[in-house]
Amino acid sequence: MRRTGAQIVWEMLEHEGVEVVFGFPGGAIMHTYHPRQDYNIHHVLVRHEQGAAHAADGYARVSGKVGVAIVTSGPGATNLVTGIATAAMDSSPIVCITGQVGTSLIGSDAFQETDITGITLPITKHNYLVTDIEDLPGIIHEAFYIARSGRPGPVLIDLPKDVQQAEIDFTPPFDEVQLPGYRPVGKAAEESIQRAAELINAAERPVILAGHGVVMSNASVKLLALAEKAQIPVALTLLGKGGFPESHPLALGMMGMHGEAFVNMAIQEADLLIATGMRFDDRVTGRLERYSPNSRKIHIDLDAAEINKIVQVDVPILGNLPDVLDQLLPVVDSKVHEPWLRQIDTWLTDTHSRDVVNRPTNGHLTGAQVVHEIWKANEGNAIMVTDVGQHQMWAAQYYRYDQPVPLVTSGGLGTMGFGLPAAIGAQFAEPEKEIWVVMGDGGFQMTAQELGTIMQEKLPLRMALINNNHLGMVRQWQEFFYDQRYESTYLMNPDFMQLVRAYGIRSWRATTQEESHQAIAEAREHDGPAFIEFQVVQKGDEGNVFPMVPTGAALHEMIRRPTPEGAESKE
Numbered sequence: 354m355r356r357t358g359a360q361i362v363w364e365m366l367e368h369e370g371v372e373v374v375f376g377f378p379g380g381a382i383m384h385t386y387h388p389r390q391d392y393n394i395h396h397v398l399v400r401h402e403q404g405a406a407h408a409a410d411g412y413a414r415v416s417g418k419v420g421v422a423i424v425t426s427g428p429g430a431t432n433l434v435t436g437i438a439t440a441a442m443d444s445s446p447i448v449c450i451t452g453q454v455g456t457s458l459i460g461s462d463a464f465q466e467t468d469i470t471g472i473t474l475p476i477t478k479h480n481y482l483v484t485d486i487e488d489l490p491g492i493i494h495e496a497f498y499i500a501r502s503g504r505p506g507p508v509l510i511d512l513p514k515d516v517q518q519a520e521i522d523f524t525p526p527f528d529e530v531q532l533p534g535y536r537p538v539g540k541a542a543e544e545s546i547q548r549a550a551e552l553i554n555a556a557e558r559p560v561i562l563a564g565h566g567v568v569m570s571n572a573s574v575k576l577l578a579l580a581e582k583a584q585i586p587v588a589l590t591l592l593g594k595g596g597f598p599e600s601h602p603l604a605l606g607m608m609g610m611h612g613e614a615f616v617n618m619a620i621q622e623a624d625l626l627i628a629t630g631m632r633f634d635d636r637v638t639g640r641l642e643r644y645s646p647n648s649r650k651i652h653i654d655l656d657a658a659e660i661n662k663i664v665q666v667d668v669p670i671l672g673n674l675p676d677v678l679d680q681l682l683p684v685v686d687s688k689v690h691e692p693w694l695r696q697i698d699t700w701l702t703d704t705h706s707r708d709v710v711n712r713p714t715n716g717h718l719t720g721a722q723v724v725h726e727i728w729k730a731n732e733g734n735a736i737m738v739t740d741v742g743q744h745q746m747w748a749a750q751y752y753r754y755d756q757p758v759p760l761v762t763s764g765g766l767g768t769m770g771f772g773l774p775a776a777i778g779a780q781f782a783e784p785e786k787e788i789w790v791v792m793g794d795g796g797f798q799m800t801a802q803e804l805g806t807i808m809q810e811k812l813p814l815r816m817a818l819i820n821n822n823h824l825g826m827v828r829q830w831q832e833f834f835y836d837q838r839y840e841s842t843y844l845m846n847p848d849f850m851q852l853v854r855a856y857g858i859r860s861w862r863a864t865t866q867e868e869s870h871q872a873i874a875e876a877r878e879h880d881g882p883a884f885i886e887f888q889v890v891q892k893g894d895e896g897n898v899f900p901m902v903p904t905g906a907a908l909h910e911m912i913r914r915p916t917p918e919g920a921e922s923k924e
């Protein structure tokens with residue numbers, strides 16, 4: 354079969370099982386766009402290339418498959434950078450294809466030339482500049498393998514114009530990829546499993562820390578089996594949400610800077626931590642020297658670079674989590690940890706007494722209540738996507754998953770503007786599912802142009818804008834740690850209703866709990882994209898995220914959620 358480089362791109366994408374790509378055309382990638390209609394791959398025209406990368410990322414997180422973004426050279430390629438870094442930090446598998454100037458012009462500052470492989474070297478798992486069309490099929494095949502295998506991550510393929518135009522006799526490579534120096538791990542060393550089992554069987558106050566690796570490797574059922582057999586409570590990282598059913602009696606909830614107090618207390622008081630597919634991010638540990646000081650630690654991760662990187666552990670287990678759990682389960686004893694679970698319950702009771710959603714209504718609408726209402730309305734059965742800021746933390750705290758689906762959120766890079774385009778990708782991954790994206794008024798305006806994509810693709814997304822007229826999370830830090838000097842955090846906003854209507858999207862505005870309840874119900878009934886602006890409390894206790902571990906403090910030294918009037922703290 355004689356094929357051009359451009360045709361090979363699409364044939365290889367089909368061969369890799371790709372059904373949808375997110376992109377934006379331009380001069381250096383036009384040759385590749387030209388034959389697209391001959392192939393059975395849907396192209397989603399985003400409004401900014403950053404949106405293509407986030408959409409590919411959101412698609413990957415929800416589908417478990419590799420997401421694909423395709424853009425032109427120069428500014429098209431550089432616009433991807435934030436999205437690639439976001440995917441890299443959260444181990445999301447995407448393949449980005451960028452157009453490049455012709456090979457003879459590379460290095461000459463040609464029109465729209467940029468060294469995108471150089472720029473993205475530190476934020477990709479691997480990247481390629483294709484200089485010979487003969488290499489193209491193998492590179493695409495390899496790129497998908499690298500993106501999804503081992504610790505997933507972004508891969509970029511830079512494709513010069515002349516390579517897109519050149520022709521060869523093409524047969525797709527079906528061989529297994531063999532790369533020198535790249536061997537994803539599988540089963541763990543038996544000795545480390547035995548040592549871990551000894552620690553687990555001897556522990557009196559164990560806690561499992563479940564992270565993104567649990568969700569990505571679909572290990573939640575196996576983790577549940579381990580937790581139930583040895584009666585070990587499970588705390589989740591932000592990205593670990595969905596890794597353990599949150600209504601289960603052994604479920605704790607989110608740990609870390611904005612984790613619930615009882616969860617952090619349990620971690621600090623534990624005598625054994627079993628870290629599964631999480632990487633001890635600094636938002637998770639608080640002050641390291643005083644992190645869970647009396648516990649032995651087991652760390653299961655498939656990336657050797659993560660072991661002993663932040664927290665020194667007693668038993669490292671290098672392996673793929675589902676395989677490791679298979680090895681571990683038979684050698685772990687059945688146990689009960691009565692006194693320990695009772696102690697955690699005492700801390701939990703105090704947390705509940707402070708919870709804003711358990712307070713009587715006072716006429717104010719808070720971000721926490723909004724998320725709680727959404728959760729009640731769909732009974733935890735939707736997929737949640739968030740942007741970054743206070744609303745993101747409320748989404749993590751007040752939306753509870755019992756299903757093994759990811760909370761689609763930018764954890765590691767904390768990229769404002771991620772939410773809306775990531776939700777587009779998520780909706781393509783699960784067209785029939787109810788998907789909500791919770792955004793702040795600041796972050797929404799960073800990628801609001803993707804409303805155009807939602808309009809054009811007629812996506813039935815449910816969009817919740819938590820409007821507090823501030824860069825709320827930064828405002829909160831100014832209140833707590835910067836002498837209440839509110840510098841550059843007030844936002845004068847447009848009339849969001851008018852903005853959204855310009856895209857033909859049905860919209861609601863809610864300023865009270867009753868209006869919220871009503872708007873959420875109507876938005877859920879609406880057949881098509883739906884947008885609700887919730888005008889929420891802007892400041893004060895009700896406008897802040899609690900608890901909060903200040904930077905530099907140990908995990909138990911939280912600024913607690915203020916005790917509501919009439920409720921007594923049990924501490």
Ligand SMILES: Cc1cc2nc3c(=O)[nH]c(=O)nc-3n(C[C@H](O)[C@H](O)[C@H](O)COP(=O)(O)OP(=O)(O)OC[C@H]3O[C@@H](n4cnc5c(N)ncnc54)[C@H](O)[C@@H]3O)c2cc1C
Nearest residue numbers: 564565566570590591609610611630632655674764765767
């Ligand atoms: C405003 C803001 C506030 C935040 N506050 C908090 C907070 O309070 N609490 C919190 O938890 N986070 C918080 N975060 C997120 C935090 O920054 C990190 O992104 C998050 O804690 C990382 O979670 P993780 O380690 O589970 O996931 P990742 O960073 O994705 O790491 C996953 C780990 O699992 C490993 N892994 C992957 N696949 C496998 C497999 N198959 N087998 C074994 N191992 C595997 C990887 O090698 C990696 O080490 C916040 C972020 C923002 C933006």
Ligand SMILES: Cc1ncc(C[n+]2csc(CCOP(=O)(O)OP(=O)(O)O)c2C)c(N)n1
Nearest residue numbers: 742743744767769793794795796824825826
């Ligand atoms: C691209 C980017 N720029 C800056 C920040 C720093 N930052 C983190 S949260 C935040 C405020 C977000 O405001 P908004 O979107 O309104 O959400 P809120 O906190 O009010 O819920 C800012 C500026 C960031 N995370 N990402």
Ligand SMILES: [Mg+2]
Nearest residue numbers: 793794823825
């Ligand atoms: Mg805001």
